[in-house]
Amino acid sequence: MFISAAYAQTAAGAASGSAGMAAIVQYAPLVLIVVVFYFLLIRPQQKQQKQLKARLSALKRGDKVVTAGGIVGLVKKTTDDSNEIDVEIAPNVTVSVVRSTISTVLTAAPADKK
Template identity: 55%
Template sequence: MLISPAYAQDALGGATSTVMQFAPMILIFVVFYFVLIRPQQRKAKEHRALLGALKRNDRIITAGGILGTVTRVKEGSDELEVEIAPNVRVTVLRGTVSSVVRPVAANDTVPAKS
């Protein structure tokens, strides 16, 4: 009963076991970076470029789902004037624009099914 238990140790004194304990967490972080963080950063960069390229007569969709046409871009400000119906103009913040509606060209039409 007076004999203490003996535990086996590797030649490096347990340094490799510490690294091996953190290896799964490092691997999980790397996977999260390439699967979640990096694509989200790319999408945010594209959205900032889209907002910076807004100009007059662009058809836009706001975050609230309102379709409209940009009638005036106020330089040096985050505001846009958008016409949502004939003679109905509202001022919206540039950040609320979720997308720009691109017109479909005449030669890009989808052929009818027969």
Template identity: 50%
Template sequence: MFATPAFAQAAGASASPVAALGQFLPLILIFVIVYFLMIRPQQKKAKDHRAMVETLRRGDKVVTQGGIVGKVSKVLEDGEVKVEIAQGVEVNVIKTTIVQVLSKTEPATSAK
């Protein structure tokens, strides 16, 4: 019988591949911007934190996530460090909860 205008429009139009790419271009640009402004800096920060945690040594002065400042007295092999927070008071802290190293100790040099 009678064709509605919506059916008439859909039957005659065919989309070209260039037009389809043009529709996705804003979405692709948004993803690229989000990657460079959010994802990449977070990955770099996580990589730097992982490197800082791996280089912890005895004698380093550190700050934990809870705000406790102390000196590393022993690095344990199971992902923990023993931190001295006061004279004679030591606590075990998980390495990944250390936020900042305030002062690094110099590595021992071999005597020649």
């Protein structure tokens, strides 16, 4: 009697077109952050790893390398099918190093002039 009937609209009826847009606006910053991280962090790191892998597979005698432990040396012997490389770290001191522990190839060997 004193209370009149109140009818509420459903969510679909009130904002039928703006519900989809609200979801897009809500997730847009998260998607933008993921895209920025991909292009600023992930993609350059993948490119750098690809270049290092190519350099490691192309190692040859005379290349100057740095191991993961920080040892700088000169490649003395390498074979394509082997995982180990002989590196000279001091005059007449040669150590065998696993190819994957080389972190940087500093200089390539000078090309033979013919």
